Amino acid sequence: MTSALEFHSVSKTFHSRGKTVQALRGVSFDVTEGEVFGFVGPNGAGKSTTIKVMLDVINDYEGEVRLYGVSAREAASRRGVAYVPESPALYEQFTPLEILRMALDMYDIRRADAEAWCMQWLERFSVAQNAKRRIRELSKGNVQRVALAHALVVEPRLLVLDEPLSGLDPVGRKDVVDILADYKRDGGAIFFTSHVLHDVERIADRFGFIHQGELLTTRSPRDLVSERADRFIIRYQANAPLDGEHAAIRDGEYEQELDEPALPAFLSRLQTAGGRLVTVKPAVSLETVFFKILEERRPA
Structure with missing residues (x-):
């Protein structure tokens, strides 16, 4: 080329x-x-x-x-x-x-x-x-x-x-x-x-x-995001939000950000609570990756 x-x-x-x-x-x-x-x-x-x-x-x-x-x-x-x-x-x-x-x-x-x-x-x-x-x-x-x-x-x-x-x-x-x-x-x-x-x-x-x-x-963009896609946004429906920081999307629907290792336990709690999973998507974007890189380069 x-x-x-x-x-x-x-x-x-x-x-x-x-x-x-x-x-x-x-x-x-x-x-x-x-x-x-x-x-x-x-x-x-x-x-x-x-x-x-x-x-x-x-x-x-x-x-x-x-x-x-x-x-x-x-x-x-x-x-x-x-x-x-x-x-x-x-x-x-x-x-x-x-x-x-x-x-x-x-x-x-x-x-x-x-x-x-x-x-x-x-x-x-x-x-x-x-x-x-x-x-x-x-x-x-x-x-x-x-x-x-x-x-x-x-x-x-x-x-x-x-x-x-x-x-x-x-x-x-x-x-x-x-x-x-x-x-x-x-x-x-x-x-x-x-x-x-x-x-x-x-x-x-x-x-x-x-x-x-x-x-x-x-x-x-694809390479960098795939390397650092270690967090996910979970959207779910439930009578009440599960434990942890969350955002209310509409009545009975919530979003929560989790590390990958925490996903299985969260999904188990959601099932026990009678909730329903809507979507799971990577939380990472170029913006979050950029700030993560900057944070890594800051002097201790």
Whole structure:
């Protein structure tokens, strides 16, 4: 597989007002063609710095970054790369159609059907009905859709997204997830950052957890969850909740979280009490795994 993005032992230190902050600490990972890579971590973890390094906004770092084999310090590396920030700054006096036409011009893409091509992408993001309204007149969610259409209209090889589902309603989130899945199937590579680990579970083939500039692990969601699936959520029906911490779902229905060794005894008590088991599912999610990893790394 061809590497779309490579980070090799990248470190970056900031000096400000007599303070030194190491934003990245020997970060190494790669993203291949046709892969979706999620980059997650808390505020200040180093996600934005990582994007600025790959796009050459920051270039005084240690290590090496390559996009499709070309050093990120060379302008040629960004041919075929599109980026959507968390808060897109689109020209408010322009229309979505004008914004997309501008993208084609900036990438020197000449198409006889340019307007129809742009309208096709606005349609895919469900904003074609606003094609000739000013950006300033659109909702935050629709501006986000226009920004994503602006990135994809140029058919990039690598798509860099910062919180791509931010500001979207549930329908918009599903639409964007489906469009990104199509882009991936066509061989495009995606690098995206997110605070919302549920989004990573929905989109990413692999993810990296970054904390205080250090990449803690790079795995697939399925692998990491399966390794640590040692707790379960039990939903059951009974006249009263069984002993232990529980949550009432509705009258006569409860949820309880248990370690795996405690399951047999709990189910036996439930049967004795005349209750009925509804579901058993792993309690672990990427979010719980992330906090467990952080807890393990805290100084004693």
